[in-house]
Amino acid sequence: MEELIGDRRVEDERSLIKTPSDVQASAREHDSSTSTRQTRSVQRGSPCFVYTLAFFSALGGFLFGYDTGVVSGAMLLLKREMNLSSLWQELLVSITVGAAAVSSLAGGYLNGLYGRRICILLASFIFSAGGIILSVAPNKEVLLCGRLTVGLGIGIASMTVPVYIAEVSPSELRGQLVTINTLFITGGQFIASVVDGVFSYLPHDGWRYMLGLSVVPAALQFLGFLFLPESPRWLLQKGDTQNARLVLSRIRGGVNVDEEYESIRSSIEEEKIDAGEGPVLWRILTFAPARRALIVGCGLQMFQQLSGINTVMYYSATILQMSGVQDDQMAIWLASATAFTNFLFTLLGVWLVDRVGRRKLTLGSILGTAASLMVLAAGFLLTAQASPPVTFHPNDPSLHNSTCITYGFCESCMLNPDCGFCYGKNGTVVIESSCLPVDVANTGAAAAGRCSNGTQESLGVFWAYNYCPTSYSWIVLLGLILYLAFFAPGMGPMPWTVNSEIYPLWARSTGNACSAGVNWICNVLVSLTFLHVAQFLTYYGAFFLYSGLALLGFVFVVGCLPETKGLRLEEIEPLFGRQLCSCGAGGTPSVHYTRVNGGNYRSEEDLTDDE
Numbered sequence: 197m198e199e200l201i202g203d204r205r206v207e208d209e210r211s212l213i214k215t216p217s218d219v220q221a222s223a224r225e226h227d228s229s230t231s232t233r234q235t236r237s238v239q240r241g242s243p244c245f246v247y248t249l250a251f252f253s254a255l256g257g258f259l260f261g262y263d264t265g266v267v268s269g270a271m272l273l274l275k276r277e278m279n280l281s282s283l284w285q286e287l288l289v290s291i292t293v294g295a296a297a298v299s300s301l302a303g304g305y306l307n308g309l310y311g312r313r314i315c316i317l318l319a320s321f322i323f324s325a326g327g328i329i330l331s332v333a334p335n336k337e338v339l340l341c342g343r344l345t346v347g348l349g350i351g352i353a354s355m356t357v358p359v360y361i362a363e364v365s366p367s368e369l370r371g372q373l374v375t376i377n378t379l380f381i382t383g384g385q386f387i388a389s390v391v392d393g394v395f396s397y398l399p400h401d402g403w404r405y406m407l408g409l410s411v412v413p414a415a416l417q418f419l420g421f422l423f424l425p426e427s428p429r430w431l432l433q434k435g436d437t438q439n440a441r442l443v444l445s446r447i448r449g450g451v452n453v454d455e456e457y458e459s460i461r462s463s464i465e466e467e468k469i470d471a472g473e474g475p476v477l478w479r480i481l482t483f484a485p486a487r488r489a490l491i492v493g494c495g496l497q498m499f500q501q502l503s504g505i506n507t508v509m510y511y512s513a514t515i516l517q518m519s520g521v522q523d524d525q526m527a528i529w530l531a532s533a534t535a536f537t538n539f540l541f542t543l544l545g546v547w548l549v550d551r552v553g554r555r556k557l558t559l560g561s562i563l564g565t566a567a568s569l570m571v572l573a574a575g576f577l578l579t580a581q582a583s584p585p586v587t588f589h590p591n592d593p594s595l596h597n598s599t600c601i602t603y604g605f606c607e608s609c610m611l612n613p614d615c616g617f618c619y620g621k622n623g624t625v626v627i628e629s630s631c632l633p634v635d636v637a638n639t640g641a642a643a644a645g646r647c648s649n650g651t652q653e654s655l656g657v658f659w660a661y662n663y664c665p666t667s668y669s670w671i672v673l674l675g676l677i678l679y680l681a682f683f684a685p686g687m688g689p690m691p692w693t694v695n696s697e698i699y700p701l702w703a704r705s706t707g708n709a710c711s712a713g714v715n716w717i718c719n720v721l722v723s724l725t726f727l728h729v730a731q732f733l734t735y736y737g738a739f740f741l742y743s744g745l746a747l748l749g750f751v752f753v754v755g756c757l758p759e760t761k762g763l764r765l766e767e768i769e770p771l772f773g774r775q776l777c778s779c780g781a782g783g784t785p786s787v788h789y790t791r792v793n794g795g796n797y798r799s800e801e802d803l804t805d806d807e
């Protein structure tokens with residue numbers, strides 16, 4: 197070991213011999229000292245340029261949100277105009293998420309090799325090409341091609357943008373600026389729902405505008421990034437020291453960047469030794485602190501999706517319909533209201549992240565998410581228990597072969613996606629109710645019988661697809677609002693923010709690629725299985741399940757997520773020097789990684805570290 201320490205410079209050693217508790221103590225110091233933060237900002241100069249960089253990069257987040265959000269409204273029109281079967285509808289929705297999963301993994305390799313800037317340019321180019329293909333598509337095969345193309349863009353953007361923003365931001369603004377990316381994701385989802393609403397009134401080709409409009413932000417981002425710089429950390433890693441210093445000083449508003457530059461440079465020197473030999477993923481898996489960071493990063497992304505955000509968003513229009521909004525045209529605007537609430541509460545997250553820190557924000561958010569899911573589930577449970585019986589059996593011979601007419605209660609009827617509940621009302625009491633097959637081209641009406649024109653309040657006929665009339669809808673609505681209020685500020689953005697900062701530079705691209713891949717894979721899994729889970733466990737069972745998974749996530753965060761607020765990216769690695777699932781705890785670590793100018797040397801206790 198002595199030989200290894202050898203002739204390296206002593207000053208590097210001083211800054212790098214840190215135990216995890218030292219680093220956490222420095223985080224706490226930072227926490228308590230607002231004046232330090234202010235002094236740091238003054239030293240850093242105006243963050244105006246950094247905000248510009250964050251804005252143009254976060255357009256990638258906007259496109260991620262827009263392209264995943266816009267498809268639901270576009271599909272309503274497409275299925276009629278192109279006569280799409282449900283298999284084609286599912287294909288068009290899930291191919292984008294599937295392609296994002298694959299390209300986020302590939303994005304790790306591209307990021308390491310060509311840099312963040314090239315990857316963002318590539319993503320915006322792909323987004324533009326995808327938007328053009330979608331807007332001119334003559335048939336469903338070309339549409340599929342376009343959806344696949346935008347998915348490739350989303351995957352690359354989703355893993356590159358947070359990394360780029362984290363690497364250009366000063367530490368005291370990093371949390372806020374990376375979280376702005378998630379604000380743009382939810383903003384993109386909201387704008388997509390408004391665009392869906394506006395163009396749904398066009399009799400023809402409305403979907404072309406919905407899908408094609410994404411070209412505008414994509415082209416803006418492409419043009420912007422032609423003039424914006426590469427991440428100074430990536431430049432330094434590639435040995436381009438001159439440009440790295442220039443870019444850093446430009447980003448920091450021309451103030452003296454010697455200290456920051458030196459700290460990044462010496463950390464990169466250190467990492468050359470940490471990094472070892474072989475493929476990066478292998479090196480991450482065999483180097484304990486990087487491996488632990490990867491487990492924490494992937495775990496957070498997994499629990500984000502397993503808490504059911506995309507299911508709740510998707511199901512929100514129905515939840516709101518349950519609460520009494522019967523007008524079908526309204527459904528699309530109701531989805532906008534949910535998307536707006538998600539956006540609004542993400543804004544709260546931007547405000548909180550550098551004030552309360554990542555750990556507290558995530559803990560509060562996931563606990564509240566679990567509790568709100570229980571409220572949602574309880575609402576569905578009460579609704580199921582009070583489910584109205586089927587009392588009216590229509591004589592129409594075309595219905596005799598339908599399984600829908602075999603159901604005795606609304607609950608079992610609505611759990612079959614081919615059926616809906618048609619009923620009348622006497623005050624608040626449901627009367628003359630039947631279970632009828634749904635019109636496949638328009639789920640707002642039955643295929644035959646009294647409800648074949650959908651709900652007609654003037655005639656006293658009501659059509660409920662996917663839900664049952666209930667007086668407990670207020671509990672479900674309360675659950676939905678609480679869910680968004682808790683999820684959006686913490687569990688929505690924190691997995692992206694934390695992942696952008698916990699890996700050492702040599703492992704950052706690959707670490708983010710893997711965790712973004714986990715996010716997309718879990719996203720596909722949850723959305724593809726939701727209807728089956730609901731049929732098997734009923735809706736309340738499904739939401740109780742998500743709530744249980746969120747509680748599991750809470751335990752994971754309590755044990756494993758260290759606080760990274762206020763620390764420089766180079767100061768974060770030692771936080772993962774202790775055994776996994778004691779990262780969150782204070783006190784003296786049982787395992788020491790002593791960084792002596794170049795290596796993380798395992799102390800004796802570490803030999804027992806086998807997480």
Ligand SMILES: O[C@H]1[C@H](O)[C@@H](O)[C@H](O)[C@@H](O)[C@H]1O
Nearest residue numbers: 378381382505506538688689
């Ligand atoms: O962080 C985002 C955000 O919360 C979105 O609303 C959600 O659709 C995405 O899946 C998630 O990754």
